[in-house]
Amino acid sequence: MDAFITAFVLRMFPTWMRSVIAPFLPARYRLKNHRAKAEQVLAAKIAKHQEARRRKERGEPVEEEDTLMDWMLDNGNEQETDLAEMSNRQLAMTLASVHTTSTNTASFLFELCAHPEFFPVLREEIEEVAKEAGKDAKVDIRRWHPQLEKMDSFLVECFRVHPPILLSPQRVALQDYTLRDGTFLPKGCRIAFANGEHQMDPAITPNPEVFDPMRAYRKRHSDPDQYDRNQAVLTDVNNNLTFGYGNQACPGRFLGVAEVKLLVARFITEFDFKYPEGKTVPRTLSADENVFFEPSATLLMRKRKVD
Numbered sequence: 001m002d003a004f005i006t007a008f009v010l011r012m013f014p015t016w017m018r019s020v021i022a023p024f025l026p027a028r029y030r031l032k033n034h035r036a037k038a039e040q041v042l043a044a045k046i047a048k049h050q051e052a053r054r055r056k057e058r059g060e061p062v063e064e065e066d067t068l069m070d071w072m073l074d075n076g077n078e079q080e081t082d083l084a085e086m087s088n089r090q091l092a093m094t095l096a097s098v099h100t101t102s103t104n105t106a107s108f109l110f111e112l113c114a115h116p117e118f119f120p121v122l123r124e125e126i127e128e129v130a131k132e133a134g135k136d137a138k139v140d141i142r143r144w145h146p147q148l149e150k151m152d153s154f155l156v157e158c159f160r161v162h163p164p165i166l167l168s169p170q171r172v173a174l175q176d177y178t179l180r181d182g183t184f185l186p187k188g189c190r191i192a193f194a195n196g197e198h199q200m201d202p203a204i205t206p207n208p209e210v211f212d213p214m215r216a217y218r219k220r221h222s223d224p225d226q227y228d229r230n231q232a233v234l235t236d237v238n239n240n241l242t243f244g245y246g247n248q249a250c251p252g253r254f255l256g257v258a259e260v261k262l263l264v265a266r267f268i269t270e271f272d273f274k275y276p277e278g279k280t281v282p283r284t285l286s287a288d289e290n291v292f293f294e295p296s297a298t299l300l301m302r303k304r305k306v307d
């Protein structure tokens with residue numbers, strides 16, 4: 001949040017003024033503290049990983065968690081694995097992964113409560129998939145979550161109607177470049193796709209104002225060629241720019257989608273949800289291109305009575 005606040009405030013000023021304003025921002029001061037804290041936490045973890053690596057090299061048996069940070073330490077160069085740099089990267093990763101995944105889980109639950117007829121549909125699908133997966137508690141989520149096709153389709157529609165970022169993907173021209181239509185992009189120019197508008201364009205999505213959770217499901221089953229498309233993890237210039245596009249598309253999207261589906265499956269299996277009296281899908285607020293649900297929005301939840 002402090003990274004967002006710092007960026008929002010600084011962006012209001014011309015570039016040359018930012019270094020003058022920045023020291024007076026409380027959020028930036030807090031950011032410095034977060035970075036110092038991250039370095040403290042990571043220093044211990046990095047030392048532990050290095051020790052484990054040394055022991056492995058000596059052929060000793062080592063029990064170690066297999067984390068992304070360990071992978072980054074083993075594969076990064078000297079500058080990338082420097083403590084301050086690694087701390088920044090881990091914090092950036094936290095920022096990239098947490099706000100987006102939680103916003104999408106929230107939008108799923110908000111839309112589901114606005115369309116409660118889908119509770120039984122999704123619960124039935126979860127039960128079927130769970131039955132097929134068997135009783136093995138350790139069954140790999142990568143095996144079962146793709147089978148939740150209706151839930152996946154619901155999520156695609158949530159992405160369309162509530163994209164967490166309105167301008168995606170975003171790029172910087174590294175050299176002068178002329179697009180095919182003659183538009184000239186000078187070196188350093190920032191460009192972005194208006195994905196929010198694009199996904200609400202009737203030429204791209206018929207009846208875009210209708211929240212139609214089974215859109216992607218119907219498309220997938222309309223033709224064998226379509227089956228592998230129209231999925232939440234797939235970036236598609238016509239259907240889904242939520243995760244950006246091309247070789248810089250979100251590398252965390254497989255994890256992000258699996259997490260949302262895991263959370264929603266668990267939530268709706270164990271709990272009933274509904275809006276407080278008189279409430280419906282909360283309005284979204286945007287700061288620059290970032291979208292947030294109204295922070296005061298709530299849902300009622302209670303443990304389900306299962307016979």
Ligand code: HEM
Pocket residue numbers: 093096097098100101104164165168169170241242243244245246247248249250251252253255256257
């Ligand atoms: C549902 C959740 C998520 C959404 C909607 C989302 C969205 C995005 C978007 C729009 C981009 C920019 C892509 C582009 O420029 O083409 C991006 C990049 C990125 N995302 Fe995600 N993301 C999600 C989850 C995650 C998770 C769980 C992680 C990590 C565990 C993650 C890590 C990253 C990273 C590292 C980048 C930068 C990639 C690069 O610049 O090469 N994201 N994400």
